[in-house]
Amino acid sequence: xxxxxxxxxxxxxxxxxxxxxxxxxxxxxxxxxxxxxxxxxxxxxxxxxxxxxxxxxxxxxxxxxxxxxxxxxxxxxxxxxxxxxxxxxxxxxxxxxxxxxxxxxxxxxxxxxxxxxxxxxxxxxxxxxxxxxxxxxxxxxxxxxxxxxxxxxxxxxxxxxxxxxxxxxxxxxxxxxxxxxxxxxxxxxxxxxxxxxxxxxxxxxxxxxxxxxxxxxxxxxxxxxxxxxxxxxxxxxxxxxxxxxxxxxxxxxxxxxxxxxxxxxxxxxxxxxxxxxxxxxxxxxxxxxxxxxxxxxxxxxxxxxxxxxxxxxxxxxxxxxxxxxxxxxxxxxxxxxxxxxxxxxxxxxxxxxxxxxxxxxxxxxxxxxxxxxxxxxxxxxxxxxxxxxxxxxxxxx
Numbered sequence: 001x002x003x004x005x006x007x008x009x010x011x012x013x014x015x016x017x018x019x020x021x022x023x024x025x026x027x028x029x030x031x032x033x034x035x036x037x038x039x040x041x042x043x044x045x046x047x048x049x050x051x052x053x054x055x056x057x058x059x060x061x062x063x064x065x066x067x068x069x070x071x072x073x074x075x076x077x078x079x080x081x082x083x084x085x086x087x088x089x090x091x092x093x094x095x096x097x098x099x100x101x102x103x104x105x106x107x108x109x110x111x112x113x114x115x116x117x118x119x120x121x122x123x124x125x126x127x128x129x130x131x132x133x134x135x136x137x138x139x140x141x142x143x144x145x146x147x148x149x150x151x152x153x154x155x156x157x158x159x160x161x162x163x164x165x166x167x168x169x170x171x172x173x174x175x176x177x178x179x180x181x182x183x184x185x186x187x188x189x190x191x192x193x194x195x196x197x198x199x200x201x202x203x204x205x206x207x208x209x210x211x212x213x214x215x216x217x218x219x220x221x222x223x224x225x226x227x228x229x230x231x232x233x234x235x236x237x238x239x240x241x242x243x244x245x246x247x248x249x250x251x252x253x254x255x256x257x258x259x260x261x262x263x264x265x266x267x268x269x270x271x272x273x274x275x276x277x278x279x280x281x282x283x284x285x286x287x288x289x290x291x292x293x294x295x296x297x298x299x300x301x302x303x304x305x306x307x308x309x310x311x312x313x314x315x316x317x318x319x320x321x322x323x324x325x326x327x328x329x330x331x332x333x334x335x336x337x338x339x340x341x342x343x344x345x346x347x348x349x350x351x352x353x354x355x356x357x358x359x360x361x362x363x364x365x366x367x368x369x370x371x372x373x374x375x376x377x378x379x380x381x382x383x384x385x386x387x388x389x390x391x392x393x394x395x396x397x
Contacts, residue, residue: 026168033162047234219388277393
């Protein structure tokens, strides 16, 4: 099979990686309808539709990297999509809320495959500057998905029930997988495949656990990502229930998503000029100072109910700073792991995401009808993250 041209490959890779974002963000407008259909007694319980997918995603990231090294890239991706399809069908026809959560977990477990393995495919096909350019093109396309997915979900709800969103996601998955299967050849030759023995795995885990830079970066990533998971879980309640934005919710969500995407683009220039450590530390300080300023204003001046314009004034630079942190913290965690890059990427992604799930769940469940708990969480995470990162920088000077 002949490899797809560069432009088509970028489109395929972006579509594959976007499966996670689509499965999360398209569901946000439907959370109240899901809660109403299953008669949830606590509105915060609907957030589990988001967090259970992240739990599956965290566990799945640990599996598919080593699997793709042993069996090839395409078999690992096919396995993940099969699990994802099963989970989506369960969600589509779930008679109870708990069964839907099982389906969401399986969706996350399966969607981890294209997210992780496509990174390996990109590494197989490209190197150096070309690889960086390809990743920039992919991220430019990928940025649009989180921004547009809630709008798509809102549009589907105007035509039918929340079940149709799962149906659209299922169709999207089939189309994307078919496109990949027909146009992307296997990139890992049989002679280059090497299965990871249990002993190799344990040795790699022991090495990773002994690297202070990696462990510290993972802890900070977990907190940063935990705050983001808490935001995703409660965003619909904050914008629709508290601020009464109604059907305009997707547009406000898109504004914040684009702030993260814009940061990803700007970051590529900042790290070249100032270095990863400086940019990451600055982003953590911005998060901390912003939250430290806004939290007392929200509480004392506006009695926990800041106006929408002020909340957005806080969110846009806050999430821009988060966008700077995501990629840089991952790069720092991987810095000592060059000789076990595949396992290292899987472990870093799995541990940080799995850590973020309980953290994000606590943040989301603390929602009390105001944006104050979310702001307080970002303040705490900013302070703790800054202290950890400052110590890491001192020890690695």
